[in-house]
Amino acid sequence: MKEEQKHIEALHDIKDMMNRSSRFISLSGLSGISAGVCALAATIYIWPVWLSVRGKLLATDEVQTYPATSVQSLLVITGVITFISALLLALLFTWLRSKKTNTSIWGSTAKRLMINTAIPILTGGFVTYRLLExxxxxxxxxSCLIFYGLALLNGSKYTVSEIRWLGICQIILGLVNLWFIGYGLIAWAIGFGVLHILYGALMWWKYERV
Incomplete structure (x- = not known):
């Protein structure tokens, strides 16, 4: 009986090592939560400006209190600051988790994950820039939601499976938003804010809670 138990434990150890080598498991749930908080904070900040252009997007109100170029600049600057803040916090929490789990934060799997997520994100960045022009x-x-969802979906095979479902939800939300153009900021807040917080909380509860 003891010998059988040893074999079972050995198989579990082998499976764990294979999982560690083929998947990037250092992603922290706190990274998702922090990204969501950053997105919601940006939404609150940009909300008054968005209301000024929302009427025009819905073709029900021609009054625009901000010039289009100013609105675009503010949207871009806010988006860039939000992205950088979320990325830095994600790196911080991922590094802390990698130290805790004694796993490498930068290995072959992490590189594959980065490449597979970077391609759709960079493509989406060029598309977004052209839309602004x-x-x-x-x-x-x-567009941001769809390309971000594709990036998560593309990289999900190199990390935890929950990333795949987060990506699918982002894509669906982005597609729905195509038929509700005037509600883009709300969709953005739900996708990058609420869904990230829910995903992060699930990740923390499932993998990090001790």
Whole structure:
């Protein structure tokens, strides 16, 4: 009986080592929560400006209190600051988790994860920039959600399975938003804010709670 138990434990150890080598498991649930908080904070900050252009997007109100170029600049600056803040916090919490689990934060699996997520994100960045040039502000939020979801879906095979479902939810939300153009900021807040917080909380509860 003891010999059988040893074999079972050995198989579990082998499975764990294979999982560690093929998947990036250092992602922290706190990274998702912090990213969501950053997104919601940005939403609150940009909300008054968004209301000024939302009427125009819905073609029900031609009054625009901010010039289009100022609105675009503010949207871009806020988005960049939010992305950088979320990324730095994600790196911090991921590094802390990697120290706790004694796993490498930068290995071959992490590189594959980065490459597979970077391609859709960079593509989405070029598409977003072109949309800004064409003054198609209403399409920016759904495009960001869709390309971000594709990035998560593309990289999910190199990390925990929950990333896949987060990506699918982002894509669906972005597609729905294409039919509700005037509600882009709300969709953005739900996708990058609420869904990230829910995902992060689930990750923390499932993998990090001790």
């Amino acid at each position: 064409l003054d198609l502000v209403g399409l920016i939020a759904p």
